[in-house]
Every structure is written in C-alpha cells, then in structure tokens.
Amino acid sequence: MKKSVAALLLVVLLAGLAGTFTFRERHLLAQNPLNRELPFVSLSKAIADRRDNLYLIDNAKKTILKLDKEGTLQYSIHSEAGKTGELFRFNDMAVDELNRVYAVRTLLDPFGLTVRSEQIVRYGPDGKFERVIFSQDYPDPKNRRYRIGGLKSPQIKQGELFFFNDEGARVTQYRLGAGETEPKPVFGFDLPGNKYLAEIDGLAPGSIYYSARSGEVYRAGADGASTLVYPLPGLDRTRRNFPESLRIDTAGRLVFIDYNSKAISRLDPAQPYIIEELVNPAKAQAGGIDIPYEKTDISVGPDGDVIIVDDTRLNRRMPDGSFAPTMDKARYSDGYVLRRWTVWAAAAAGALLLLWAIKLLYFDVMKRRVSLLVKQAFVFVPTVAAAMILLSAVIYNNFVAKMDEETFRELSLLAANGQNLVDGDKLEAISSPIEYRGEAFNEFRTKIRSVFDNNADSANRGFYKAVYKVENGIIYRILEDDDEMHMFNPFPITEVNGPVFREGKVMTGGWKDDTGVWNYAIAPIYNSSGRIVGIFETSKNMETLLAHRRGVLQEIVRNIVIISVGLLFVLLLMTFIQLSALRKLRRSVGDIARGNWDTVVNIRTRDEIADLGESVNTMAARIREYIRKVESLSQAYYRFVPQQFLRFLHKDTILDVELGDQVEQNMSTMICNIRQFYMLSKRMTPEENFNFVNSFLKRFGPYVRSRGGMINKYLGAGFMALFPASADDALRAAVELRKEVELYNSHRDNSGYKPVDIGVGLHKGPLRLGIIGEEQRLESNVISDNVNIATMLERLTDPLGASILMTDSVVRSLEDASKFQYRNLGLVQVGGMKEPLHLYDVYQGDPDTIRALKDRTKARFEEAVTYYQVGRFYDAREAFLMVIKANRQDKAAQLYFYLCDEYFQNGTTEDWNGTLSVS
Known part of the structure; x- marks a missing residue:
C-alpha cells in the first residue's frame, strides 16, 4: 500500500511538472507540430534591414515577425490586450543597426474603431519588450481618430530615432538621440489650409515629403513652408490618381501606389512631370507575380528594392526591375520545431501520466473500490447536467438567433435611413479627393454623427459607417470610419453589394477581421431623379453583443454549475441519510470481520436494512460457534504438531502440510528421561503411571x-x-530442568513418594524435519544421527555420574561458555559408534554439595583426563585418586581410575586410542 501511494505521488508530481511546462507554452499547442511553415494571414507592412532580414506586421496588425534572408522565422512579437478590453495594434516600425525594433503601437477601443492612445515602443534584438519611447493619448471625442493615430514614419539614421506627430493643423518631427531617454521636437511645420496629413516620409527639412488626404504631395521646406510636388498643373493625371503608401527611396525619389492606375509609381522631385511606373499589371504578369491592389503597402529597402505586401503575399521589385519569388509563408527554425514537439510531447506525457495516476489510484490504492456516493454522483450529476446543457443550448441558440435577427433588422433600418443622411445629388457632385473635408463631405459626416455618435455610453457605440459613390459601374469610397482609407479608393464589387446598386436591394451579411466580428447592412442612395448614385453601409461591431452573449452563456454555465452542485449536495445528503443504517451495518460487519465475534448489529430503521442486520446477527452467531470449534480444533492440532514445526516447513496451518514436506536445519537436540523409570512404574498401576x-x-x-x-x-x-x-537456550533449559528436579523431589518427599532423577543429553548438528507416514496417517518427525547421539548421551549420564552431558559441538556454539559450569570428560567411545565423542559434564544444575565438589576438583580432574589421553596412566591414576578422595561419588573419576590402574598394570590393547570406553 505504501509503495502504491508513493508511486501515485511520484506520478502525480511528474504529471504536474509536465502540465506546468505545457501550460507555460500552451500557445504552441494551437500549432500543428507537423507543420514547418507559417502562412501569412493579414500582412499590412514589411521592411528590411541592411542584413536583408525582413520585419513584417502580420496577423491583422497583431504580430511582428522577423525573418532571416532565407525566410526562416527568428522570433514573433504579439500585441497585448488593454486592461478593459482595448486592442493594441502595430501600425508602423523601424529597425536600427543593433536590430532593435521601434514600433508604433496603437490602442483602440474594444470595438476596434477609435484610437485611445498611441505609443512608440522598443523591442530588443531577441524580440523582448524593452521600453516605451513616446506616448500620446487622444481623449477628445470631437477630434476622433479612426484606427490609426498621429504618430507616423519612425526612421533610424546614424543610431538616432526620428518620427512625426500629426497634431491636426501642424506636424512636429521628434528625434531621440543616442544615449537620450526622451525624444525631443526638432522641426515642425503647418499644413496648408484645409489640408490633412495622410502619410509622410523623410528626415531633413527640405527633403521631407507628405501626402494630404485630398490627394496631393507636398515638400516641407526648412522654413516650414509647404510646396506642391504632385500633381502639378498640366500633369497628365486625374484627381483620382491618389498617391497611397508614400515612400522615399535611397536616391530621394518618391515611390507610391496608385490604386486608380493599378500601379506602383516613382516620381523624381527634380523632374516632377515624369511619372515612372515601376510596377503595373503588364510588368507584374511578366515577373510572375500578382498584385490585387486591395490592402497593399510598400516600403523601400536599404538597397533600393521595393517591398510590396498585399494581405497574404510579399513581393520584391529589385533595383534592376526584376521580381523576387512571391513569399506567402515563413519557415519555422529547427529549434522552434523541436520546442513545439517538446511541448506536444510534454502534453502527451502529462496525459499518459494522468491516466497512469488514475490507474494507480483506482486499481492499486483504492483496490477498485469506489464509494456508493461517488458512483451515484458520477452517474446522476452528469446526466442531469447534460440534460440541462442540452436544454440551455436550445434556449441559447434560439436567443442568439433572435438577437441576430434583431441586429440585422436594426442595421437594415439604419442603412435605409442613409438616404435621409446623405443627399444623393451632393454625393453625385463629389468628383475627386480634393473635396475631402469640403462642404458636402462635412455635411454628410455631421448628419451621420448626429445619429450614431450622440452618446458615447449608449448602445450606438461600435457602429461603423461608410458612404460609397457608384460611378460608371465602379464603387468608390467617399467617407468611412477608417483614417487609413482615402476618398475615391476603389472598392471591389461582390455578390453582396452588386444587387444594391443594380437593383436597389438592402443587403445584410457579416464578416470577421482584425477588429472583431461584424454584422452589416448596405442600402442604396438615390439622387433626386431616383437613380442610384451611392451606397450607405452601417456595420455593427458585435463585440458588445458577443460579450452579452458570453455573459449569458457564462450565467447559464454558472447556473448549471450551481444547480449541479446543489443537486449533488441534495443527492449526497439524501444518500448519506439513507445509508447511515448501512454504514452502521458495515461497521458492525467490519468488527465481526476483525474478530470481534460478540458484536451485535442494532439497527432500528424497520426496513430491509434492519432485516439484513438481523440476518447478520444470526450469521455472526453461527460464525462464532464455528470459529470456536475451529479454534479448539486448531489448538488441538498444535498440541499434536507444534506451531514452530509448521514454521520450519514454511506452512501457515496444518491444512497446508503434505506427506514428504521436509527441511534441513542446524539445531540443538535435547533428550530428557527419568532414570530407572521401569522399576518405578512397576510399583504403580497403569492409571498411576499415566498420571505420573x-x-x-x-x-x-x-x-x-x-x-x-x-x-x-x-x-x-x-x-x-x-x-x-x-x-545457550538449550543448555539453560537443561540446567533449569535439573534444578526443578530438586524442587520436584522435595514435593514428592512431602507426599510420601520416592525421589526421581533425570538424565539430559545435549548435542547440536544438522537434522532433517519433515512429515512421514502415508496419506491416511501423517506424523511429524526428525531424522538424524544427531538425535541418536543425544539419546546415547542421555543413557551415559548415569554411568558417568552426570545429570547433563553435552558434546563439544554444543560448547563451540555457546556465545559465552564462561557463564556455565561444566568439566571436560575427554573422548568417550560409545558402543555402536565408530568415532569417539568429546563429552562435557554440566554440573551447574546439580545439588549444591555435588556442584561444589565437582567445581573444586575440576582442574585436577581435567588434568587427569589429559594424562590419561597421552598414556601417562600412573600420573592419571594418582590424580583421579585425589579427585575420588575429595568426591567419593564421582563415578567418572572412579571409572577412569580403574581403567588407569588396569592399563598401568597390564598395558593397553593395540587399538587403544586414548578414549574412555563406556558400554
């Protein structure tokens, strides 16, 4: 049991370690370990450093990826969530010579629309966050910024960071010098009247270029004045050739995207009337690439190559006009793949260890025993919970469907109301981005805001509004809640918006992007003649609704948990009460099983359990009677076959004994007999013999x-x-037996009986214990020559005048021979044995007189024995004579004396070997 518990604790510990490691790296479990590539999902920007490493803003602005020149992922930086559900997004970035990344990180509201604050943050060469460089809040609801803020174009030059801050009517350039902790303003300029900043690039005043949201490109001079660069009067350009993603290349030329012409163009400010198309559909097709010009952004690399990103693809136009192969995914490094496999292996190991722990708990610790309460809870509670979950799921799905229906109905009404908010004739009159923030534009925005933005805390929060113009079968963006989108940016025609401007239908649908889940409705806008000239879109960020749904779902789950716990409590309580009598019965039965046979089951429930208790009492009474008989029988068996004998045979009970069972042991054998018992028994009747x-x-x-x-x-x-x-135990027992004889004889003398004497023979050696007989009659016995030796010793006690005789094998086995009184009798030749025995006379238990005499003559006696053994019969005879004079009852000395005299007078036989012959 202890080993099982220890094993269980060890397995649980290992499972805990594996689980802890897996939890810390749990984001890797969402990735297929067999996949060695990371597809791009929503690219928005890419830049390159001088080592040709690529830095990409991917995953809908939530992730920064670093790739080496081979396309292998080096690290990834993930955006965070705000304290109250806000969303952090990366909008721009730059890289210094130390491979540190400076990123513009924008904090949006929970709906992903308005900008709350903006930061420029720095990440180390390993992608770890280091510090916030600059921070700016946008608290004024009247000057809202949508999806992008005012911090723009971070750039690195000679280890210094430069960036611009769009303050509305003015633009300020900041610089963070090497070793400085706070950026400082170094240059600023005012925008021309009614112009609003779109994008900006450049470092030194006079070579800083920016685009306005009305479609122009200006140069900011050192004096702060702005000079129009594009489009100049007479240039073969329409007002819809909007310069998107404005960049300056290494030669000081302007590179931008023209969605209207579906081209990436380059303009040299020194020759402003020459527009060079670096990439157009024909060149892209010839280079084997495809650019859809929907979510396209460009940057210029250190070598002058143009890096083009478009949602899920990255292309590069090299300085010589060729195109690098399209890149649509990154490769994971071998180390990352190994780490991912390690996490999956840890998760699998943790699961297996958990299963093993359950196995150990159930099979080894609990011994497959599970409480009835647990069984009932395991079956009843999941069944009820499953039924409640099924019912809740039906109700919840109906509730969600109703809410979606209400949402689409609301959005459809709001979209249809766009006809009242947007004057179709004025919308039709808007012809180019130059009218950004013009009279009609501001009128539309004021009316729309008056309906949707009248209360920041109302349910109107999270609406996304957009106005599109339909012209010659093409849809153009005019006004929407996204500062990244510019006027007259073409919008693709789809199966949803097509029926709106062709048939005048109100269409609804939904999509999911980086800002969340959206439901939308789009409706036509008519001019005064009844012709469709535009589309009004009303979208709803479903985050609030989804949060409400999650709240409802959480409430349902919470209620299910509470009800399940309540049911479990009631079930356990009822079961506990109902099983109280059963537990009492179990305790009583347990007491009976532990040997408390007098236990009486006393149950007063007057039900089936009470009947069972009476049956148990009857059974216990019969068991008690049976056990008494069995115990009596066992005791009787043990009187015939000693329990120690069974242990030597490695048997638990006599029932296990079989014919032929045997074992060899090294033991001391004692033979104890009453001397002259034959003569004594002749004077007694058979009954008196038995009793004696x-x-x-x-x-x-x-x-x-x-x-x-x-x-x-x-x-x-x-x-x-x-x-x-x-x-020692055998010798002590023999001495105690001899002493008890004296006490026993005194009692016999008091009763008028004659005294008795005993002889004890002790010998130690190997013997074989076993079961002999035949199948119907078995008997325990000991078979060994050593038993015969002990028997012979007992017979020699009388002729040698000893009460206890032992062999030298006993003496050699004594732990401390000095604790006993005995003397050396020398080698004694016993009739029937070839080899003589080395015997010792133990007189410690003799009467005091005899013990004192033998102890006083011990040295002389043993000296005489030595003389005898070496053939010095005269000396031996004289020594034995002196022993006899001191102790006339010493039979051994007398026997030696006569033999010494005989051998001294007549000599020994040829076969004499120094032994004492006793027959």
Whole structure:
C-alpha cells in the first residue's frame, strides 16, 4: 500500500511538472507540430534591414515577425490586450543597426474603431519588450481618430530615432538621440489650409515629403513652408490618381501606389512631370507575380528594392526591375520545431501520466473500490447536467438567433435611413479627393454623427459607417470610419453589394477581421431623379453583443454549475441519510470481520436494512460457534504438531502440510528421561503411571518452551526437544530442568513418594524435519544421527555420574561458555559408534554439595583426563585418586581410575586410542 501511494505521488508530481511546462507554452499547442511553415494571414507592412532580414506586421496588425534572408522565422512579437478590453495594434516600425525594433503601437477601443492612445515602443534584438519611447493619448471625442493615430514614419539614421506627430493643423518631427531617454521636437511645420496629413516620409527639412488626404504631395521646406510636388498643373493625371503608401527611396525619389492606375509609381522631385511606373499589371504578369491592389503597402529597402505586401503575399521589385519569388509563408527554425514537439510531447506525457495516476489510484490504492456516493454522483450529476446543457443550448441558440435577427433588422433600418443622411445629388457632385473635408463631405459626416455618435455610453457605440459613390459601374469610397482609407479608393464589387446598386436591394451579411466580428447592412442612395448614385453601409461591431452573449452563456454555465452542485449536495445528503443504517451495518460487519465475534448489529430503521442486520446477527452467531470449534480444533492440532514445526516447513496451518514436506536445519537436540523409570512404574498401576508421566511432563515442559524450544516427541518417561536458536537456550533449559528436579523431589518427599532423577543429553548438528507416514496417517518427525547421539548421551549420564552431558559441538556454539559450569570428560567411545565423542559434564544444575565438589576438583580432574589421553596412566591414576578422595561419588573419576590402574598394570590393547570406553 505504501509503495502504491508513493508511486501515485511520484506520478502525480511528474504529471504536474509536465502540465506546468505545457501550460507555460500552451500557445504552441494551437500549432500543428507537423507543420514547418507559417502562412501569412493579414500582412499590412514589411521592411528590411541592411542584413536583408525582413520585419513584417502580420496577423491583422497583431504580430511582428522577423525573418532571416532565407525566410526562416527568428522570433514573433504579439500585441497585448488593454486592461478593459482595448486592442493594441502595430501600425508602423523601424529597425536600427543593433536590430532593435521601434514600433508604433496603437490602442483602440474594444470595438476596434477609435484610437485611445498611441505609443512608440522598443523591442530588443531577441524580440523582448524593452521600453516605451513616446506616448500620446487622444481623449477628445470631437477630434476622433479612426484606427490609426498621429504618430507616423519612425526612421533610424546614424543610431538616432526620428518620427512625426500629426497634431491636426501642424506636424512636429521628434528625434531621440543616442544615449537620450526622451525624444525631443526638432522641426515642425503647418499644413496648408484645409489640408490633412495622410502619410509622410523623410528626415531633413527640405527633403521631407507628405501626402494630404485630398490627394496631393507636398515638400516641407526648412522654413516650414509647404510646396506642391504632385500633381502639378498640366500633369497628365486625374484627381483620382491618389498617391497611397508614400515612400522615399535611397536616391530621394518618391515611390507610391496608385490604386486608380493599378500601379506602383516613382516620381523624381527634380523632374516632377515624369511619372515612372515601376510596377503595373503588364510588368507584374511578366515577373510572375500578382498584385490585387486591395490592402497593399510598400516600403523601400536599404538597397533600393521595393517591398510590396498585399494581405497574404510579399513581393520584391529589385533595383534592376526584376521580381523576387512571391513569399506567402515563413519557415519555422529547427529549434522552434523541436520546442513545439517538446511541448506536444510534454502534453502527451502529462496525459499518459494522468491516466497512469488514475490507474494507480483506482486499481492499486483504492483496490477498485469506489464509494456508493461517488458512483451515484458520477452517474446522476452528469446526466442531469447534460440534460440541462442540452436544454440551455436550445434556449441559447434560439436567443442568439433572435438577437441576430434583431441586429440585422436594426442595421437594415439604419442603412435605409442613409438616404435621409446623405443627399444623393451632393454625393453625385463629389468628383475627386480634393473635396475631402469640403462642404458636402462635412455635411454628410455631421448628419451621420448626429445619429450614431450622440452618446458615447449608449448602445450606438461600435457602429461603423461608410458612404460609397457608384460611378460608371465602379464603387468608390467617399467617407468611412477608417483614417487609413482615402476618398475615391476603389472598392471591389461582390455578390453582396452588386444587387444594391443594380437593383436597389438592402443587403445584410457579416464578416470577421482584425477588429472583431461584424454584422452589416448596405442600402442604396438615390439622387433626386431616383437613380442610384451611392451606397450607405452601417456595420455593427458585435463585440458588445458577443460579450452579452458570453455573459449569458457564462450565467447559464454558472447556473448549471450551481444547480449541479446543489443537486449533488441534495443527492449526497439524501444518500448519506439513507445509508447511515448501512454504514452502521458495515461497521458492525467490519468488527465481526476483525474478530470481534460478540458484536451485535442494532439497527432500528424497520426496513430491509434492519432485516439484513438481523440476518447478520444470526450469521455472526453461527460464525462464532464455528470459529470456536475451529479454534479448539486448531489448538488441538498444535498440541499434536507444534506451531514452530509448521514454521520450519514454511506452512501457515496444518491444512497446508503434505506427506514428504521436509527441511534441513542446524539445531540443538535435547533428550530428557527419568532414570530407572521401569522399576518405578512397576510399583504403580497403569492409571498411576499415566498420571505420573503427565504430571511430570506438565511440570517440566514449560522450561523448554520458555527458552524457545519445542517438544517434538514424548518418550514415555521423557521427551525429545529441539532448540532452533542458540545452543545457550538449550543448555539453560537443561540446567533449569535439573534444578526443578530438586524442587520436584522435595514435593514428592512431602507426599510420601520416592525421589526421581533425570538424565539430559545435549548435542547440536544438522537434522532433517519433515512429515512421514502415508496419506491416511501423517506424523511429524526428525531424522538424524544427531538425535541418536543425544539419546546415547542421555543413557551415559548415569554411568558417568552426570545429570547433563553435552558434546563439544554444543560448547563451540555457546556465545559465552564462561557463564556455565561444566568439566571436560575427554573422548568417550560409545558402543555402536565408530568415532569417539568429546563429552562435557554440566554440573551447574546439580545439588549444591555435588556442584561444589565437582567445581573444586575440576582442574585436577581435567588434568587427569589429559594424562590419561597421552598414556601417562600412573600420573592419571594418582590424580583421579585425589579427585575420588575429595568426591567419593564421582563415578567418572572412579571409572577412569580403574581403567588407569588396569592399563598401568597390564598395558593397553593395540587399538587403544586414548578414549574412555563406556558400554
């Protein structure tokens, strides 16, 4: 169990680490790990540095990408969200010699329309944010800016940052010098009357060029005066050749896009009447590229090449007029791909580890056991929640459909009302961008704002308005809430707007762009003669509605969660109450299972569980009776076959014992017998014999068990015991047995019985324990020559005058022989054995008188034994004589004395080997 819990904790820890890593890199999970390319989705700008690295504003102005000259992605910078849902967008950028990026970052309202503030921020060579260089807010609602602000054209020259700030009627140039922390104004100029800045480029006064929203290009002189550069009188240009995306190349020439001519043109201010088309449809087709001129922007590279971006493609016109292959995607680096695979692998590993943790919890820790409460909650709550979700989904979808229907109805009415807001005759009279902010333009804008922008906090927020002119089957932009769009910029004809100006229908639809999800309605604008001359568009940023929908959805989910929790609580409470009796029954059954057989189940619910409790009581009573019988039987078995014997055979119970089970052990064997029991038993009746033997064994058996021994067999007048542990235990048990004899005899004397004496033989060596017999009759037994040796020792105790005899194998096994009193009897040849035994007489348990005499004569006796063994029979005889004089009851000394005298008088036989022969 502990190992399972430890394994579970380890797996959970590893899963947590994998999950933490995956969560930190979760944005990579949205990318296919097999995809090694990043398609461009909505390009708006691209620039190049002197190392030919490309910097792109992609993903609808939300991302800056850095690509090396091979097209491999180096890093990406992602825009952030404001504190209250505002949107950050990148509108322009520049790169210095240290590969640091200076970006114009614009903060839009939550609807992606009006500009709240604008910043110039710097990112390090690795794409990490470093600092805000310059910041500007736009709090005045009367001078709103739509989608782009006033910070324009950041440029780097000799390590210094230059940029322009469009302040309305005046333009100020700022410079951030090397080592400076705040940019400072270095040049400024006033715009000509009724002119509004569109784009600007250049660094030094006199070589700064800007375009007006009315379609002209001016040069700002050092004195602050503006000089018209394009279009000059007499130039073969219409007022609809609007210069878009104005740039200055390395030679000081102006490069711009002309949507009306579908061309990228170049103008040398020194020769203003010569317009060179660098790119036109014929040259593009010859170069194998296609430019749709819808969302096109250009920049000029350090080598004079023109970088052209158009939504999802990037093209480059080289200085020699050739075109580089179209680029529509970036390649991921090998390191990035490996990192992405690592995140996916971590996610997969985390999922597998989580499954493994569930497996460990369910199978190893819980042992496949799950509470009934959990099972009910697992089935009931998801079922109810699923039903509620299904019902909520139906209601929510109907609610969304109704809201969409109401939104389109509202937009259709507002679009149709455009006929009242825009005078068709005045719209028809507008002929060129020169009329930007003219009388008719301002009239249209004032009326539209009076309807849509009357309250910044009302539901009118988020509307996008646009007025288009229809002329010769072409749709031109005239007025809309986007300062990036210019008057008379052609608008593509689609299946939606076509029926509006051809048939006068009001059309509705929707789209999704970088600013969010939009629903729109477009309606025709008529002149006084009833002819369609324009289109009025009313779009609604659905962010508010979607936020409301998300709020409704969140409320639904919250209510489902609350109701589910409530249902779960009620279910658990009811189940808890209903199962209280069952838990009581379980506890009682558990007590019975743990061996508390007297447990009584007491349930008063008067139901099926109460009946079950009574049945359990009946069952418990029968189990108690059965267990008593089993326990009695087990105890009876253990009296016949000692439990230690079963343990030696590695058996749990006697039921596991089989014929032939055996094991070899190194043990001490003890044989204990009553001396002269035959003569004693002749004077007793059979019943008295049984009673005497049983009383004797009952009194002396506990001494064996108290020293860790087991009585393996009863021998009629004694027993055989085995000691599996140390030889010290066996010897202590033998000494205690001998001492108990003295106490036992005193009791017999008090009762008028004759005393008894015992002999104990001890030997240690390998023996084999096992089960012998046949299938219908089994018996535990010990088979070994060492048992026979112990038996012979017991028989020799009387002729050798010892109460306890042990072999040298016992002496060698003693942990501390000095704790016992014994003497060396030398080598004794026992009849029936080839090899003599080295025996020792243990007298520690003898009566005090005998023990004192043997202890006093021990040294002389062992000296005499040594003389005997080396054949010095005279010296041995004299020594044994001295022992006998001190202890006339020493039978071993007497036996040695007679043999010494015999061998001294008559000599020994040829086969004598220094042993004492005892038959």
